[in-house]
Amino acid sequence: MEATSTRANPLVDPGLTIWNQDVAIYLFLGGIVAGVMILSGAMRLWYKQEEPSLALRLLPWGNLALISIGMFCLFLDLENRFNSWRFYLVFKAYSPMSWGAWVLLLVYPVSAHMAWAETPAHWRETVLRKVPLLRPWGEWSVRARRNFAALSIVSGSVLGIYTGILLGAMPSRPFWNSSLLGPLFLVSGVSTGAAFMLLFRLNQGERRFLGFLDFLLILAELGIIALWIIGMAAGGEASLQALKLIFGGPYTAAFWSLVIALGLVTPAIAEFIEYKHRAIPGRGAALLVLGGGFALRWIMVYAGQHSGWASEASAGLF
Amino acid sequence: MDLTFPWLPRGFFGEQGGLLTALLIGAVFGFALERAGFGNGRKLAAQFYLYDMTVFKVMFTAIVTAMVGLYALSGVGLVQLDLVWINPTYLAPQLLGGFLLGVGFIVSGLCPGTAFVSLVSGKLDALVVLVGVFLGVLLFAFGLDGLPALEALYTSGSGEVLTLPGLLGISGSWLAAGVALMALGAFIGAEKVEERMAARLKKNGADLDGSRVTDSRGKYWAMGSLLALSLLAATAAPMLEQENPRQLVASGVRPLPLAERIIAHEPALRILDLREAGTDLRIPGLGKASPTSPPADLLPGQHVVLIAEGDLDAKDLAGWPQGPEYEVLEGGAQAWKEQVLTPLEAEVYNQEALDRAKVQNEICAWFNGTESKAVSAPPPPVIQPAVGSRKKPKGGC
Numbered sequence: 001m002e003a004t005s006t007r008a009n010p011l012v013d014p015g016l017t018i019w020n021q022d023v024a025i026y027l028f029l030g031g032i033v034a035g036v037m038i039l040s041g042a043m044r045l046w047y048k049q050e051e052p053s054l055a056l057r058l059l060p061w062g063n064l065a066l067i068s069i070g071m072f073c074l075f076l077d078l079e080n081r082f083n084s085w086r087f088y089l090v091f092k093a094y095s096p097m098s099w100g101a102w103v104l105l106l107v108y109p110v111s112a113h114m115a116w117a118e119t120p121a122h123w124r125e126t127v128l129r130k131v132p133l134l135r136p137w138g139e140w141s142v143r144a145r146r147n148f149a150a151l152s153i154v155s156g157s158v159l160g161i162y163t164g165i166l167l168g169a170m171p172s173r174p175f176w177n178s179s180l181l182g183p184l185f186l187v188s189g190v191s192t193g194a195a196f197m198l199l200f201r202l203n204q205g206e207r208r209f210l211g212f213l214d215f216l217l218i219l220a221e222l223g224i225i226a227l228w229i230i231g232m233a234a235g236g237e238a239s240l241q242a243l244k245l246i247f248g249g250p251y252t253a254a255f256w257s258l259v260i261a262l263g264l265v266t267p268a269i270a271e272f273i274e275y276k277h278r279a280i281p282g283r284g285a286a287l288l289v290l291g292g293g294f295a296l297r298w299i300m301v302y303a304g305q306h307s308g309w310a311s312e313a314s315a316g317l318f
Numbered sequence: 319m320d321l322t323f324p325w326l327p328r329g330f331f332g333e334q335g336g337l338l339t340a341l342l343i344g345a346v347f348g349f350a351l352e353r354a355g356f357g358n359g360r361k362l363a364a365q366f367y368l369y370d371m372t373v374f375k376v377m378f379t380a381i382v383t384a385m386v387g388l389y390a391l392s393g394v395g396l397v398q399l400d401l402v403w404i405n406p407t408y409l410a411p412q413l414l415g416g417f418l419l420g421v422g423f424i425v426s427g428l429c430p431g432t433a434f435v436s437l438v439s440g441k442l443d444a445l446v447v448l449v450g451v452f453l454g455v456l457l458f459a460f461g462l463d464g465l466p467a468l469e470a471l472y473t474s475g476s477g478e479v480l481t482l483p484g485l486l487g488i489s490g491s492w493l494a495a496g497v498a499l500m501a502l503g504a505f506i507g508a509e510k511v512e513e514r515m516a517a518r519l520k521k522n523g524a525d526l527d528g529s530r531v532t533d534s535r536g537k538y539w540a541m542g543s544l545l546a547l548s549l550l551a552a553t554a555a556p557m558l559e560q561e562n563p564r565q566l567v568a569s570g571v572r573p574l575p576l577a578e579r580i581i582a583h584e585p586a587l588r589i590l591d592l593r594e595a596g597t598d599l600r601i602p603g604l605g606k607a608s609p610t611s612p613p614a615d616l617l618p619g620q621h622v623v624l625i626a627e628g629d630l631d632a633k634d635l636a637g638w639p640q641g642p643e644y645e646v647l648e649g650g651a652q653a654w655k656e657q658v659l660t661p662l663e664a665e666v667y668n669q670e671a672l673d674r675a676k677v678q679n680e681i682c683a684w685f686n687g688t689e690s691k692a693v694s695a696p697p698p699p700v701i702q703p704a705v706g707s708r709k710k711p712k713g714g715c
Contacts, residue, residue, distance in 0.1 A: 248332065250334070253337035253341075282605075284438065284440065
């Protein structure tokens with residue numbers, strides 16, 4: 001990892017672009033799953049205003065579906081697909097990719113326990129009557145519900161932050177090479193997770209709570225993006241050239257319109273208006289947040305691979 | 319973007335800036351349409367039942383404002399009207415297309431623009447309309463490939479650029495004043511019509527959904543101001559034109575960048591040699607012209623590079639048409655020969671100078687024919703006029 005990410009890999013220059021839409025889709029879905037895990041865990045532990053809605057209780061099942069689609073995209077991206085099991089023979093503490101592989105393995109059981117424990121009791125009972133073998137596990141799972149909620153928050157946070165660190169740990173790509181990418185992807189993941197949850201039929205109180213939380217998360221995300229930009233602007237020549245990708249370069253319009261204007265600022269205004277009871281934007285704001293989250297990852301993946309120490313960006317071709 | 323802001327220099331925003339500006343303008347436009355109530359299909363339908371003429375009045379006001387604005391800005395020399403793209407006229411297909419669009423308007427109560435406004439304000443009927451629009455476009459595109467009769471209809475007509483000032487033989491500014499006056503009369507008439515229709519419909523027990531506008535005199539003031547402005551533009555423009563005859567704007571281009579553009583076969587690049595004699599520049603597709611008699615086939619959008627013996631002053635090109643983008647080769651033919659056709663030896667031994675010399679010598683070899691492709695290289699492509707061509711550009715509301 002270290003050797004290949006610091007330009008010892010002869011393919012990095014002048015323009016190695018090996019990550020495509022599969023990776024962007026995985027990062028997006030991984031972010032949503034991380035967000036839903038954190039929020040559903042946190043709401044189980046601390047949100048006690050009213051009985052959770054059916055939608056909120058069933059949402060952790062969605063995590064299993066989304067992470068499976070994401071991992072399938074990741075699988076498609078692999079060059080040697082049938083060697084992927086080798087990831088699970090070792091754990092390299094200094095490699096974000098190794099962390100990711102193991103965290104993804106943790107996400108499945110945690111989400112499955114969460115989902116089972118949150119499922120309404122009479123549905124659980126129907127299943128246990130049909131498959132009595134599951135009864136000991138099923139009942140233990142419900143008793144340990146709060147522990148799984150806490151574990152869900154922890155594994156969701158690691159999943160959300162590792163995707164950013166994975167990109168940020170590549171010195172050969174100045175556009176990615178920032179420690180702020182971890183928090184940025186985490187906050188964006190929680191924000192898109194909240195938006196995803198808002199698409200379903202939640203209680204009035206849950207809607208209001210998640211809507212306002214999403215508004216705060218968007219503000220935090222805008223702040224982190226500002227710091228990330230300042231970090232690049234204060235960096236060396238390669239960072240400055242990388243910054244030009246979104247300041248006049250080929251990703252300028254996409255970044256400022258799809259991510260900032262439509263994906264962050266517009267839904268933040270809409271959610272604030274909704275919070276103030278002035279109007280109900282409905283699911284429109286949530287859809288914009290999801291679109292913006294996807295655009296952010298898409299642009300990150302593609303623009304990042306355009307940046308480099310000797311790529312078109314540093315040659316000043318645009 | 320050059321179409322949206324023709325008074326700014328070409329490329330002022332760049333492609334990316336242009337896209338962002340489009341987003342900004344689109345947002346403001348959408349906001350205005352929504353506030354005018356155009357996101358509501360009933361409003362547009364009411365227009366056709368004549369009891370609410372808001373759409374007619376807003377659209378006519380927009381047309382008159384744009385028309386008067388363009389002629390006024392052109393009159394004071396801020397806008398070059400000949401840079402503004404005008405759709406060529408294909409009468410039969412445009413009449414048929416307009417009729418179909420009109421039917422769609424009445425059935426759905428929305429046009430493509432207001433359908434988007436309606437959709438983002440949460441109305442799902444607009445989604446159905448937009449799906450219909452895209453399906454229609456798809457069907458038409460397939461039909462154009464598969465049905466020769468449809469293609470024949472699509473390309474039938476002269477394809478000339480017809481404008482009212484051209485057809486009527488009067489100045490555009492006076493025409494704008496006439497249209498502004500007509501709009502004022504039409505507004506008064508429209509108010510009368512909608513009062514009568516609303517009264518009749520109410521008598522029959524119809525619920526008009528509160529879509530009648532409140533009566534206000536402000537609109538007459540607005541139209542009167544537009545009329546005054548257009549009259550001012552019509553009278554002031556010729557005087558300003560006389561005082562400040564338009565000067566051709568030409569930027570400079572250095573020999574090596576020009577050589578690279580030639581090698582890259584830049585589309586729409588046209589190079590003209592203004593010298594009386596000499597064929598020694600070795601530029602493929604080089605045309606000849608004289609400063610006093612420009613070629614007749616210069617088109618808007620072309621990049622025309624002019625080469626004189628030495629430097630050229632834009633003032634020498636008084637008779638050249640506005641429209642193409644002119645560039646003048648800095649240093650003229652002499653600089654071309656020295657910097658492109660003459661191999662360079664790096665005087666200083668450093669890597670940068672050697673690299674530069676290497677690039678220049680490769681370019682030099684290309685033009686001097688030491689590489690085989692220099693001989694067979696095709697001349698730079700010249701853009702063809704859209705007028706009269708088989709495929710015509712698409713556009714619309």
